[in-house]
């Protein structure tokens with residue numbers, strides 16, 4: 443990911459908000475980056491643009507050597523569904539669908555044949571320790587289990603990039619820790635991860651932390667973490 447002088451201005455009636463004010467950032471394959479900063483500083487806007495859910499007002503965003511700025515929504519959706527997995531604070535599961543159906547959804551969007559879908563859903567559910575929950579509905583699960591379902595859904599398509607917006611924000615510390623350990627495992631296996639967080643502890647699992655303020659990146663540090671300390 444190479445981002446250059448990226449800006450985003452939201453216009454609503456007579457109000458104009460500059461959410462991003464010239465961000466430049468390079469994220470290499472296999473990086474695990476945390477994005478921190480006060481509420482309203484533009485973290486989610488940045489993540490949404492990187493995830494191709496939103497488009498910037500100016501600047502350049504190169505993903506896998508291709509310019510994403512100016513792509514039509516149809517083409518953005520195509521790049522998004524093959525390359526990007528999302529994990530949200532409030533899990534964003536569909537309550538009316540079973541755990542199996544929730545995890546299967548991105549495979550249906552990606553037109554994976556049904557015979558392969560079952561196998562993929564079962565494999566990822568097994569890995570995340572929720573295989574015995576596939577027939578349940580989200581509301582029947584604890585918060586930690588719901589987030590594992592959301593992680594399974596994000597991973598079932600083997601995305602190149604995982605975007606996590608406060609993934610532990612609604613979890614107690616035990617379940618939060620489990621999610622962070624999951625992300626750490628994925629990173630160790632080569633995943634590229636961008637995570638928005640308010641937690642210094644969560645950020646300590648990542649390699650790099652950027653701090654944002656008023657739509658710009660004002661500092662970056664590389665984390666040294668000794669897991670034995672915990």
Ligand code: ADP
Pocket residue numbers: 452453454459460461479480481482483484485486487488
């Ligand atoms: P953060 O994630 O750091 O809390 P956001 O990226 O959500 O910050 O928001 C950055 C700024 O952009 C805020 O001032 C917010 O109110 C504004 N903003 C975000 N989304 C919209 C929107 N859809 N319409 C108008 N303003 C928005």
Ligand code: ADP
Pocket residue numbers: 581582583584585586587617
């Ligand atoms: P936690 O303390 O991890 O948040 P909970 O107290 O919410 O967990 O749930 C404990 C266990 O009970 C979990 O295995 C969860 O799946 C199960 N459980 C919670 N609510 C329901 C429900 N409404 N129906 C079925 N199982 C439930």
